[in-house]
Amino acid sequence: MEYNFREIEANWQKYWADNQTFKATNNSKKPKFYVLDMFPYPSGAGLHVGHPLGYIASDIYARYKRHKGFNVLHPQGYDSFGLPAEQYAIQTGQHPAITTEANIATYRTQLDKIGFSFDWSREVRTSDPNYYKWTQWIFIQLFNSWYNKTSDKAEDISTLISIFESKGNANVKAASDDAIAIFTAADWKKYSEEEKQTILLKYRLTFLSETEVNWCPALGTVLANDEIVNGVSERGGHTVVRKKMMQWSMRITAYAQRLLDGMAKIDWPQPLKDSQTYWIGRSEGAMVTFKVMPNAISENRAIKLSFKEIEELKVKRLNPSEATALLWGKLRKKKGTSKFRANYTVGNFEVDFVCFSKNTIVEFAGKKDENARGQFFEKEGFNVVYTTLEEVLENVDSVVSKIDTAIQFATPKKVENSENVTVEDLGYQIEVFTTRPDTIFGVSFMTLAPEHELVSKITTPAQKAAVEAYIKATAKRSELERMADVKTISGVFTGAYALHPFTGEKVQIWIGDYVLAGYGTGAVMAVPCGDERDYAFANHFGIEIINIFEGVDISEEAFTDKENSVIANSDFLNGLPYKKAMKTVIEEIEKRGFGYGKINYRLRDAVFSRQRYWGEPFPVYYKNGLPQMIDKAHLPIVLPEVEKYLPTEDGKPPLGNANTWAWDSSKNEVVSTNLIDNVSIFQLELNTMPGWAGSSQYFNRYMDPENTEEMFSKEAINYWQDVDLYIGGSEHATGHLLYSRFWQKFMFDRGFVPTDEYAKKLINQGMITGTSAFVYRVEGENKFVSKGLMNDFKVQPIHSDVAFVNGSDELDVEAFKNWREEFKDAEFALEDGKYIVGREVEKMSKSKYNVVNPDQICEEYGADSLRLFEMFLGPLEQSKPWKTSGISGVYSFLKKLWKLYIVNDVFAVSEEEPTNEEYKTLHKTIKKVEEDIANFSFNTSVSTFMIAVNELTALKCNKRKILEPLAIIMEPYAPHIAEELWKNLGHTTSISIVDFPEFKPEYLVESSKVYPVSFNGKMRFTIELGLDLTVKEIENIVMAHERTQEQLQGRTPKKVIIVPGKIINIVG
C-alpha cells in the first residue's frame, strides 16, 4: 500500500466540499473563533508559492481551534476591484468583470488544491454589486455623520443641525474644514437650503474639497501616498505630479488620536504599530501668532496673489453662481481706481468682490457681519456693501448703483508707524506651529512656504522681483527634483519683518521651499540654534544665530537634543529644562493671548475619489453643484457599461463615457445621460472609490454575507464580534490596516459594531523570495561556462528558468537548449561533467524565471507536502528563500508517517498497550506542537513531527493508542493524509472536529538527567545523575569524577555552581 497522495487529496477535497465540512454556523454552544486572511487581489498571473504561506498558517490555526472545541469562522474572498484589470481592459477592450471572473476561477482552483478549510459559502467579492451595495451604504453613513470633539465620537448630522438651530456654530467643537465662518442660530435659520448644505459639507466625515492630489497623467488617475513609490506610481512606475482637483475625502484626521490610543489594546506586531504611529505623526507643541510689522508699502493694495491662491480662486471664477456672474459682468468693466477684483482675499478672509484703491468690499451676506470677519474689515477701515444673491438676480443695476455710491465716498486708510512714515497696516499675522515653543527666545527669523498666502502681500517693492522669481522657480520644480535635492539651501528675504511676541524685536520674514505649505500652517518660526535646517539656513544667508541653551556650543552645529537642554538667555524661561520650559512657555503664551498649546498630526485626510472605471461607483448625484445621497432602498448603484475605459476627451473620468449614468430622482433609477434636465434628472458622480474602500469592512460582511437587508445582522455581529486572528502582509501597514481601523471606529461610534478594534491579534507573514539561477554567457560568443570557470572569461550572467536546475545547482543542459531558439546551438563548458549555475535570492517574478507555482508542487509532491514545506522553511514572519529541492525532506517524512500504519503491505494497527517510551514520544510531541501553535512557530512543529515519526519508526511502534492521537495532531498541518489515516483506523466521519489529544505530563517525568559538566563555562563532559540527589551529593560525585580531576590538574576550584536539573559549572 503506497502513499498515493494524488488520490487521497482529490478524494478528501471532494469530501469536504460535498459535506460542507467547514461551514460555520452563526449560532453554536461552542465558543467562537474568527480566523481571517487578507483576501487576495485576483491577478492574472495566478498564485505563486509565496501567496499561500499566510493562508497555510491561518488554516493550521483554524483547524487546530476546531479540534479544541471552537466554532471557527474561516472565510475567504476576493478584493476584486483594482487597477491591473482596468489596465488590461484598456489594452484589450475586455471588460474587467470578465477578466476578473476568469482570474478568480484560476485562484479558486489553485486554492482548492491546497486543501484549505475555508467556508466558501461565505465568499465575498468587492466588485460584486451585492457586496459593494454595502460599501456604498457605509459611504452614505459617513456622509451623514460629523465628528463631535466634545463627545469624542462620530454622531449623526442631525445632532449638528439641531445645535446650529439652537446656538449657531460658535461653540461647536468638531473635526471640520478650516476657517468656517461663525454664524448664529438666527443666521442659520435665514440661510437657504443650498447655503446650509454647503456649510454642512464642511463638517461631514466624507466631504468634497478642492485638494492638491497626486495626479498620474499616464494612468489618468489620482494616487494615494501609499500608491506612490519613489515619486512614481507603484503600478507601472509612471510620473506623478501635484494637481488640484475636486475630490471626495475621508476625515480620518478626526480619528488620529483614537487610532493611536487603540493600538494599546491590540496585539499587533510592534514594527507595524510603529509605522502607523509614525504615519499618524503626533507632535505636541504650540500655535504662536507673530504680527507682521507695518510696511512702508505705498503701492496700491491690488497685490498679486500667490500661485496657490490663483489656482484656488480660478476654479471659483470659472464656476460662478448665476448671481455672481451677473454682478461681475457689471463690476469687471470698472477700470483705474475703481477696479474691482472677484473672489479675493483680504487679511485672512475671502471676499466676493473688493476694490482696494477705494477700500470697498462687496459681500453676498445680506447684512452686516458682527463677528471676527466684520470686525476685521471695520478695523481696517473697509467700507462693506452688503447685498444678497436674490437682490442681484432681481435688480442688478440697483446693486451696482449702491456700490458706486459707496466707492464715491471712500478714501484709503493711512496709519502712522513708529518711524513716522506713512504706511498701510493691513493687520497681517503669521501663525506658526512649533514643537519647541520653549526655544521661542531663539527665534531670529521666520520662513514661509513659497505658496503661503501672505507672501505676495507682505513682500516689499524692493524684494518683489526676487520673491516672484523664487516662487516661479519653486513651482517649476517637480516633486521628484525637490525630493532628490534636499541639501541645497534656498530662500529669499521678503523685506518684511514680524514682531517677536515676547521681545518685540524685529524678525526677518523669509520664504524657503524647505517649509511645506501642506503641513502645519505653512510657516515656521526659525530657531537656528535648535534646529538643523534653521541653522543651515541662517548660516547660509548670514542671519543671526541666538544661543538660548545653557552650556552648549553652537558654533558648529545646532543643538537638537531637547531632552538634555536647559534654556538660557530667555527671560522667564532661564534655567528651566525642556519639559518645564515647555509647560511654562505655553501657559505664558496662552495668558498673553497670542497662541495656545496644540497637538498636531501629520496624518492627512484621505482622498477617496479615483478617476477610474473598475471601482465602486458613488451613490451620489449632483443638484446645483451640491452632492445628494441616493437612498439606501435604491442601492446598489451598479457600475455602468462604457465603451472606453479611458478618461473622456475633455478630461472627465472614464464614467464620463457612460451613456446611462444619470439619476432620475422621481423614479429613483439610473437613466440615460441625455435626459439630464437638472430638475428631476441629474448627473451621477463620475469618480469611483479607491481600492481600500472595499477592504475596510469586508471582515464584518463575512459574518452575514447573504443578508440583503443589512450589511450584517445584529445577531451575527454580536455573535462573532471581531477577528481573533488576522494574518497578512506588512505592506498594508499604512494603507488597508489604518483605513479599516478608521472605518471600524466609525461603525462603532454609530452603533453598528460592538468593538472599535476589529482584529485582536495580527501576524504579518514574511515574503517568500525566489532563488534565481544564472548561467554565464561568454561575451560576444554563444558559449556558456559553468560557474566555477566564469573567472577565466568575460561573462554576462543570464537568468535561467529555475525549472531546469536540480538541488545540486546542476543545469539540465538539454532542457535549457530547448528553452529558446537562440540557445539551441550554444556551447557549454562544464566542470566535472556538470554545468553548475550561480544562485541568487531575488523577489519572485516572471522576468527572473524564478516563479514556482503551488499547482506544480501539489502535482509532484502533494498538498500536504506543500503545506508542511512552506511551514518548515522558517519562522512565519521572516522572509525566506524558496528552493524546491528541499521539499523531498517533508515528502519522505509523510511516506514514513504512512508506513507506521502499514504492516506487511496492509493497513493495520495493533491494540496492544504502548510502552512508556512510546507514550513519552507522543506526549512530548503533543506538548511541543501545542506550544508551537500558540507561538505561531509552525516551522518547529514540523521538526517535532519528524522527530516523533523517526522515534516511533525506530521503536517499530504500530499501536492504535499512539497512532490515532498522532493523526489528530498532524491534521492541522497535513489534513489529507490525516483524514485518510483516520478513515483507515476505522472511523466514518471527518477527523477535523475530533478532540485534540490531551497532554499528560506524567509521561514526561524523568528520574535522571544527563548533566553537562562545564569548566569556566565550557562544557567538557556529561554525567548522568539522579534527579533526587541533593546539591551536596551532586557536588561530591562530580568532584570525585576522574574527568573532573583531569580537567583541574590538581587545582582546587574556587567555586562549584550546581543548578539541579540544568548544569554543573566548576570555576577554577
Next chain:
RNA sequence: GCCCCGAUGGCGGAAUUGGUAGACGCGCUGGAUUCAAAAUCCAGUUCUUUCGGGAGUGUGGGUUCGAUUCCCACUCGGGGUACCA
C-alpha cells in the same frame, strides 16, 4: 537622515525564562539494496588538530560562575519613511 527588522555550518534554520550551540531538513561523502535507475535503508558531515585537544553564533567592548540570548559602540544586509517645524 530617521524608524523598524535581521546577521548562527555549503544552504533553510533550531536552541521558549541567560545553562550541553548547530535540533530538524536540504545538499554533500561513503556504504547497502538493484542488471541499472528511481525509491529505500545505514554511517558520516561547524572549523581546526600533532587526535590529547583547541577555536567558534557579523565586529569590538561590558555585565555574569556561565552570553546566540542582557547592556554599550560599530559594520553589513533587508524593509518602511522622508525638508513634518
